[in-house]
Structures are given as structure tokens and as C-alpha cells.
Amino acid sequence: MNEQLAYTIEVFANGLMAGVLYALVALGFVLIYKASGIFNYAQGVMALFAAMTLVGIQNGQVPFAHLINAIFGTDVHKFGWHVHSFLAIALTVLVMIALAWMVQRFVFRHLVGQEPIILFMATIGLAYFLEGVADLMWGSELKALNVCASEGACLPQGMNVWLEGTTYEALGYGFFIDNLDIVASIVAVILVAGLVIFAQYTKQGRAMRAVADDHQAALSVGVSLNFIWVLVWSLAGFVALVAGIMWGAKSGVQFSLSLIALKALPVLMLGGFTSIPGAIVGGLIIGVGEKLFEFLIGAPFLGGATENWFAYMLALLFLVFRPQGLFGEKIIERV
Amino acid sequence: MFYREAGDFRTTYAEDQQTFPIKFDRYRYYLVLFIAIVVVPFVVNDYWVNSLLLPFLIYAIAAIGLNILVGYCGQVSLGTGGFMAVGAYTCYKFMTGVDIWWGGELLFRLPEFNIFFSVIMGGVMTALVGVLFGLPSLRIKGFYLAVATLAAQFFLVWLFNRVSWFYNYSASGQISAPERDIFGVLLTGPSVQPWAAYLFCLFFTITCAVIARNMTRGASGRKWMAIRDMDIAAEIIGVNPLKAKLTAFMVSSFFIGISGALFFSVYLGAVEVGEAFGITKSFLVLFMIIIGGLGSIFGSFAGAAFLVLLPVALKVVGVDWFGWPTDIVAHLQLVIVGGLIIVFLIAEPHGIAQLWRVAKEKLRLWPFPH
Amino acid sequence: MKYKLGTMAVAAMMAASPVMADLVFPSLSYRTGPYAAGGIPFADGYADYFTMLNARDGGIGGVMTKVIECETGYNTEKGVECYESTKGEGSLVYQPLSTGITYQLIPKTTADNIPMHTMGYGRTSAANGDVFSHTFNYPANYWNGASGAINYLLGENGGSLEGKKIALVYHNSAYGKEPIRTLQELSKKHGFEFKEVPVDHPGQEQKSQWLQIRRDKPDYVIMYGWGVMNQVAIQEAANIRFPMENFIGVWWSGSENDVLAAGDAANGYKALTFHGVGSDFPVFDDIKTHVTDAGNAAGAGDQIGTVLYNRGMYAAMLAAEAVKTAQEIHGVADINAAQMRDGMEALEITEEKMAALGLPNFGPSFKVSCQNHGGDGLVGVTQWDASSKTWSLISDFAPSDMDVIGPLIEEDSAAYAAENNIESNC
Secondary structure, eight states: OOHHHHHHHHHHHHHHHHHHHHHHHHHHHHHHHHHHOOOOTTHHHHHHHHHHHHHHHHTTBOTTHHHHHHHHOOOOOBOSOOOOHHHHHHHHHHHHHHHHHHIIIIIGGGGTTOOHHHHHHHHHHHHHHHHHHHHHHHOSSOBOOOOEEETTEEOOOSBOHHHHHHHHHHHSSOOOOBHHHHHHHHHHHHHHHHHHHHHHHSHHHHHHHHHHHOHHHHHHTTOOHHHHHHHHHHHHHHHHHHHHHHHHHHHOBSGGGGGHHHHHHHHHHHHOTTOHHHHHHHHHHHHHHHHHHIIIIIIIIIOSOOHHHHHHHHHHHHHHHOTTOSSSOOOOOOO | OOSOOTTOOOOSHHHHTSSOOSHHHHHHHHHHHHIIIIIHHHHOOHHIIIIIIHHHHHHHHHHHHHHIIIIITOOOOOOHHHHHHHHHHHHHHHHHOOEEEETTEEEEEOOOOOHHHHHHHHHHHHHHHHHHHHGGGGTOOHHHHHHHHHHHHHHHHHHHHHOGGGGTTOSSOOEEOOOOEETTEEOSSTTOOHHHHHHHHHHHHHHHHHHHHHHHTSHHHHHHHHHHHOHHHHHHTTOOHHHHHHHHHHHHHHHHHHHHHHIIIIIISEEOHHHHSSHHHHHHHHHHHHHHOTTOHHHHHHHHHHHHHHHHHHHIIIIIITOOOHHHHHHHHHHHHHHHHHHHHHHOTTHHHHHHHHHHHHHHHTTOOO | OOSOHHHHHHHHHHTOSOOTTSEEEEEEEOOSSTTHHHHHHHHHHHHHHHHHHHHHHSSBTTBOEEEEEEEOTTOHHHHHHHHHHHGGGTBOOBOOOSHHHHHHHHHHHHHHTOOEEOTTOSOGGGGBTTTOTTEEOOSOOHHHHHHHHHHHHHHHTTTOOTTOEEEEEEESSHHHHHHHHHHHHHHHHHTOEEEEEEEOSSOSOOHHHHHHHHHHOOSEEEEEOOTHHHHHHHHHHHHTTOOGGGEEEOGGGOSHHHHHTTGGGGTTOEEEESSOOSSOSHHHHHHIIIIITTTOOSSOSOOTTSHHHHHHHHHHHHHHHHHHHHHHHHOOSSOOHHHHHHHHHTOEEOHHHHHHTTOTTSSOOEEOOSSBSSTTOEEEEEEEETTTTEEEEOSOOEEOOHHHHHHHHHHHHHHHHHHHTOOOOO
16 A cells, blocks of 8 residues: 555544544534523633543542642641542532533623623633632642543553554554544544434423524523523533543643633634534544644645644635635624 | 813814813823823832833733724734734844845845834734735634634744744744844843833833824724624725725734734843744733723723733732732632623623723712712 | 641731841742643742751751742743842842743843853753853753753664664744754764654644654654643653653653653653652651651642652752852852852852762762853753652763754854843853
8 A cells, every 4th residue: 555645544534533522622612602602712621620620529639628728727638539430520510510500690690692702701701710710629730630430441542453453454554543532533423412312302402402593582482591501501511521531631631721722713613603513524624634734734844833723724714715614504694 | 070071161173072072081191191201210110110011001002903903893803912923023023134035045134123113113014914814804704703813823923933034043933132222222131221111112002092092083993883883784885894804904913013022122022932922912912902891992901901910919919918829829810810800791891991981970970960 | 838828918917028138049930820730849849948958957058048939820921020029039049940931031130130040941052151141051951951862872772873763852932942953963963864843832632743753663752842742742652652762851851740641651751851860868858857747848748759849959959059159159148149140150069069968869960160051961861660650760960962062052152142242251
């Protein structure tokens, strides 16, 4: 098999995988934007917060230990127990639901009917706030994140040996795919399928879609906006947790995790802010596009590290032809 | 009681159209100017200038620039950091003499520009780049445009990091401002007198604010606002959206370029593009104008003050007065700033400028509310 | 941190006017932001050593020390604020802990006559004391690091790297670009093929870079990374099964933080260093008795012996030794910043001195002079053992190739001198 072709295919496949990871982050944005028109800048910080909470619960850290010690002169750090990963995930989901409720109750309930930019600003305030709280609660040092079903059965990391071996025998070149990426893809598929089923076939899901279509009409047929918004923020919190686990497993949990939001923005732009399939397709296009560009043009001719801006340029290119993104709702302008 | 227009008669059109039609306002404005120009330079020291006044003034210029684009013309931009970088690097190149290469040979080298003109050139170049990256705004709107301007942000930062011509081929890619002066008064470098740096920036800030104020209430400003409020309607009544949007991008980028040039040359003296002009800078300036108030020059100042002074104030209170551990203070800082933003928005969604307007309305009646 | 905030507040209020008779060491730390994980242990180590000196010896030469901590968050603007707010407190020496803040402070500290110590970071050519009168970067700098890595590889390969392929994975910033020139020169000298692989900040996603390395199959990879980039790079290297013992990080890519996230996969990873690792030194017993057990530790007290804690402690030790040297030279106990500079310039660290301090063989012995602010540039190599979760020093502190580095330093500092009209200082 031609070597250059093999490399290109490998880059392509890994681009797809990276795209899935981007899409995971983008999903959270889409959920909230669709239902409430809020561009949630805090999505990245929510992923960080969720991952930190998960690790904190797993390791039995005392929340706000540093602050408590500083105020009361005590010396507490850990409860001294280890919580099973699944239980910890469940507890973290509860925390994210509580967070969603609080966000709705204390912030956005007071901002109903404001312009989008003001809602956006409020999420920026929320991002600052959450970042500070997350650090105060769990400390800002680096934490290793590992989700294990049982001892030894953790999230897999590293090259998929089977795939490499098989392709090597069949094609003469062993392809590299990261096991974690495969898991992330499966999780993403389940997540999206779950969301679609939820939105299509449950009562709450239908109410959610009604709210997304038209707030006032939904309100008039008896849908509780408050409930739906809490629901949507909880779902976004859950998606943030999943994204936090997938990204955090590779890099450890630390502040930089909140910057993954920047990777999701071109995806959103390309796929459209309001479309769940758009987030997935956008993610794949961005993932493949930036990796291929870096491989074919960026690294050999431009000195490398082109991915960050190329993702945006690519999205920009698509937007020039479709200003609402690939799957976004058509913008209809009336005077 | 004090603040009212009773007895304040205007007999000419010029008087009627001045920026501060109310006498009290006008005197207050003169007083602020007087204090800023005449009093402050004599009382400031290094600390006040370098940690508070310079960043405030420079961010105020950037905020005014961005406010023209976002607040007046309605085009959300997240490219501010990249545009500031254009200003900074242009200023650096002109300060040290632009060298033009062709085919591996030095074709010629421009003489070194005076710092004042270097800063202006920073603005001019940024205006050109701004127009270029403003072109997509003709097709793309709203948050889509905001994200599209991020392309400018990331591309420009990458470019300045990659092409060594921009940093005169230094080993690490840092640019450092050499010592430059105007009429013998040092303005860049380590031995600058605090008052000189302060006055230099103040001059640019005041000039920019006056220009911005007059542009926004003139014909061009009205066109921008028409585009902001509804671009199709504006087009129908004869506003050329191409011209209006691109001039907004141009003027806005000019100011932002100036602020970037000052940020590099006078304030920091040495910058590295990724660190100083990264994406956080773009967000920071956008936060300033939203907190301060969109579509308000005063709001730009208020927002810059809020985000520059508040963290320092919190730090001083927490660390220096109460002696708390620095990390707890830093985290609390985030919590408090975030919380305050939310509280502000709930109390007054249109920013500090609107609070100010409301306060003025109240003052006109005070102390007799009826 | 076992004081209550309330009592601390009262105490701080009562002691509102700073006692000027202290030896003041500002610590521009970063316990928040993207690099907090690296900043916390360093700041703890720096503070704990001085606390220990106060408790054990009653300060240095009879004068108590005082550490003023100021949070920079690795942000240049906050760094300026920190510098301006602390320089009036009688600060003796600055440790800016960030390349950006260093560049920014080089002219300022020179103008204010306060020395600055950038240990293993900052502007490499500051090693030329002739030009950079107030900046010190002993015991080693980035170019020593690059050369040290190559020298180590030369030793591994029986003195020849002819035909080998070496890739540099670097943080695409001023810091990461530092070693490129040196490595280019060295590749000419030793005949190895050199390849640059930049990673953009923050480096959360490096698939492209590591696929590239997987294709190119370099024999060795050198990394200049910082923050999250390190953890991801080590994980990705493990993913593509790059042999860890052929992967060498600079000292900022060689702490526990960087390897722990990857778990067992990181076993065998190497990193450069200019100081000892582990807590097996007598001085740590003193720190435990006088600082941790007394409840005066700057952090949670669990960082002792980690690489970055040791580095912070080492920086504090060098500062304290410079103070002692300055006290000897000038014959006063309560020295000022200008005298501190003289002390740093006359600093000599010997084996005996370190042993007396409870740090036998902890770092290289070196000597600073007016021309040479960079020390002798001795660099060692450490290796990570994932099962015992410890770093161990696997080589001596060996000299780097000054024939190559010297001219580069000369050239870069000459450019700086010309740009800023600096006359010879020595």
C-alpha cells in the first residue's frame, strides 16, 4: 500500500476521532442554545467543574478544605474513603442538576426576555464564578482522573493493538487509533441517540422541543418553562461531565480543561448553533479538516501548529456560503 | 438640586448640540479633565501608573474601539487580541526601522519612526487588517460572526509567532521596546518617568474618546446604529451596509491598534504574542464593554475601570490588609467578579452606563421627587 | 496556614507598617490559572525554606527573612502589578517564574538596581553578565539543557549521533523556541537530523504532532513543554508506543505532575534537571521539624520531595547563600538589593557548602562571576519509575557544550546591548 496514502488515511481516521471529542463539547452548547437562546460561555468551565467534582468525590476530598482550614485553623483534607466510579458519577450528576437548578433559580429567572448578548454576558459571569468556586472547593493542583468499573477495568488508554495488527497483516501498514477515542466515539453515539430518543419520544422531550420552537406558544399550552430550562441545563451539565471525563482522562484534571470550549466553537459555527446532528457532523468536518491540513500543508510548508486557526478558517469558509451553519435554522429576515 | 437644566438656556444650535448640554455636566467634565491632566501627573508614582492608570487608559481605548463595532454597529467581534497584536508589532517594526527583504537581500530599511508616529502607524495598519477581516461580516451575523472573528484572532497570533521578520529575528520571539523619547522626554524603556508615560497615554485616550464621541453622534454613527438596529431596514432607507460595516471595522480597529501599540511600547515594554494578545484579551475587552454598557463612550471607561481596578482592589484588601493566603484571595476574586457581573446584569442589564444614566435622572429631581 | 483568617487579619492590621529590618524575598507565585499545578509546589518550597531558616537559625546572619507572596497567575500584567507593589518593600531578589514576566522585568530591575534570578528559565543570553548586569540565570539555562540532552545521548550512543534523527516537541511560545538555535548548531556539529514539532498553547490536543512522530520515527524526542502540554504529550507518546527511555523532557517537563496522569505508561520517561530529586536529604528533616510539624508550611505539606518543591527550595537556598556572601562582602547583616546583587555575582556553590547545608550532592557546584551570570551549566538526567512513583538521578551533573552555546549567548546579548545602548558592565 502506498505509504503516503496510508498516512493520509490514518490522519483522516484520527481526525474523525478528534472530531467526535470536539462534538462532545459542542453538544452542551447546542442543547442550551436551542432551548433558551443562551450562548453558554460557561460550558467549558462546567466540564472542568464536573470533572473536578468527580475526582474529588472519588478520592473523598473534603470540599472547600483549604478555605475551611484557613478560616477555622483546622487541618482537614480527606474523608479517607474511595468512592466507586459509578457512584461518584451518579453523585456528580446530582451536583450538576443542583447547579442547573441554582443557575436557573438565581440567574436566568431574573433575566427572562433579555437580549442574547446580555444572556451571554451572564454566562461569562457564571464562568468566572464557577471557576473560582471549583478551585476553592477542590484545589487547583493537578488531579489524575480514572474511571474504573472495577479494579483493573478502567477507561482504556493507548493504541488499539488489534486494529494495528490486523491492518498490518491485511494492508502492510498498521493504523493507529487510540482506544480512548474509540470509547469516546461509542459514548458519543449512545449519548446522541439517547438525546434524540429523549427528545422524540418522551413527554419532557416533546416539551423541550416545543420550548425550543416557540417559548410563548409552549407556555400557553401549559409547558413549564422553568422546569424545561432546569432540565436543559442539567442535560448540558451531564454532557459537560462526559466531555470532562473523556478529555480529563488524557490530560489530568486542571484549569486547561476549561479551554476545550475553544475547540468547540468552530464546530458550533460550522454545524449551526441549533442542531444536534450539526454538532456531530461539524465536529467530524473540523476534526478531519484541521488534521489533514496540518498533515498535508501545515507541518511541511507552514511550520506547523496551524490547527487552531485553520479550524476557524474552515468554519468561516463554510459560513460564507451558509451563514447559519450547515444545519442551522434558516435565518429569515423581515422588515 | 445641583444637577438640572433649569435656567440653563441655549440660544444657538452649536450650544444645543454640544456633547454636554447641561451646565453641571460640562463643568464636571472640565473638572475631570483638569484633574486628569494637571493634578494627577504631579501626585502619581510608579505603582499607580504601572499597575492601575496605564492599563486603565489603554484598555479604555480598546474598549472604545470595540464599542464602536459592537455597541454602535452591532457586529460582535472576538478578534480584539489579534488586532491589538497587529498594533503592537507594527509599532515595534516602525520603532526599530522597517526592513524590506527581497529574495534574501535587504532591499532597504526605513528610518526609525518617532514613538508617536509608530503608535499612529500601529493604528493605521490595524485599520487595514480590520477591514480585511471585517469582510465576512457582510454575510455572517450575530454569534456566528463573533466566532468567525476568532479566526482572525488565532491566525494573527500564529502569524506573529511564526514569521520571525515581525520580531526582528530574535531568538525567542519576544519583542522589547527600546528607549524612545519625544522632545527629550523618555516614553518607552525602563527609565520612563511615571508622569510622562501617563500623559502620553492620556493624550491618546482623550483624543480617541473625543473622536469616537463625535463620530458616533454624526452621520457615520447614525448609519452604524441603523445597521445595528435592523440592517435590512437600514439598507432600504439608503444606508450602504458595505460601507457602514467596513468603516465601523476600520475605525474600531484603528483604536484597538493604538491601544495595542501603547500596551506593548509604553505599558509592558516587552510582549510575547500568545501570552499578551491571546484569546483571553479578546474576551476581556468584550466583557468590559458589556459590563460598562454597549453603545456608550462613558460605558467603555466604566467597564475598563471595573475590570482593571476591581481585581487589584480585591487583592489589596484580601492580601495586604487581611493577610489572607494569595491563592484563596485569587479564587475569591474570581467568585466575586463573576458574582458581581451577574448581580449587575440582573439589576441593570444595560451596564454601568445605564446605571449612571438612571442616577442622573434621579439626581435631576432630587431632593424633590415630584 | 493554620492561622485563622480573622486573627491573621488583626495581626496584619497591627503590623501595618512593614518592618524594614527584614530580608525581604518577594515570591511571584502562581497558584491559580493554567499552570497552577506547577506553580504551587515551587512557591511552597521557596517559602518553606525561608520559614525554616527563621525557625532554625533565626534568619540569615541574625536578620529574619520575610517572604512576600504575590499571585501572578502566570500573567504578565499581574506580574507588573506584583513587581511594582513589592519593590518598595525592600525586596532583595525577584524570581518572576515566567518567561513573559522575565523579559518585562529585565530592564526594570536593572533601572531599579534590584537583582533578578531566573533559574532555568527566562532569557538565556542573560548569562552574559557583561550586558545583563542585574539578571542571573545560574545554575543552568535552556541552551545548557538542550546541549546537556544531546551530550547525554552522545554518551548513550558511544559518542556519535551520526545519522540519528532527533525531534523537538515544543510549546509554541518564546519559551519553547529557545532551544531551537542550539539544537540546529549541534545537529550540524554532530551530524544528526533535527526536526521541529511545535504544539500550540495549551496543548490539550496533540494527535497530529504524535502521528507525525509516529511516521517519522525519530530515534529520540526532546520536549520543551509546560502545563497541560506535558501530560498530554507523555500520554500520546505512550499511545504510539514511543519508547519512553528515548523521550527526554527539559526540567519544566519533568515533575510528578507531568507523569502521574499517564500512570504506568510513563515508566522510563527521562527529564533533565539541575538539582537533586527525592526527599532523602538532611535538610528536609529540618523542614519537617521546624516548618511542617510546627504548622507553618506554606501549602498542605504533602509536596516535600517533589521535583518542583525541591526546585523552589533550591532557589531559596541559592538566594540565602547569596545573602550570606553579600553579608561577608559588605560586612553588614541587613543588606539591601544592590549589595544582594554583589553577593549573587560572587556566589560560589561548592560540594562542602551544600553538604554543610544538609544538601549533599543536591546540585552542581558552580561559580558566578561578573562576566558569567549563568554558572557552569551542568545538567543531569533523571528518570521516572512509575511503580515506585519516584524520580531518580541517573547521571552526574555533566557539562554542556559551551563551544556552541558561548557564541550564541555572545550574539544574542550583543544584539540586546546594541538595541538598548548598554555599555560593558565588567
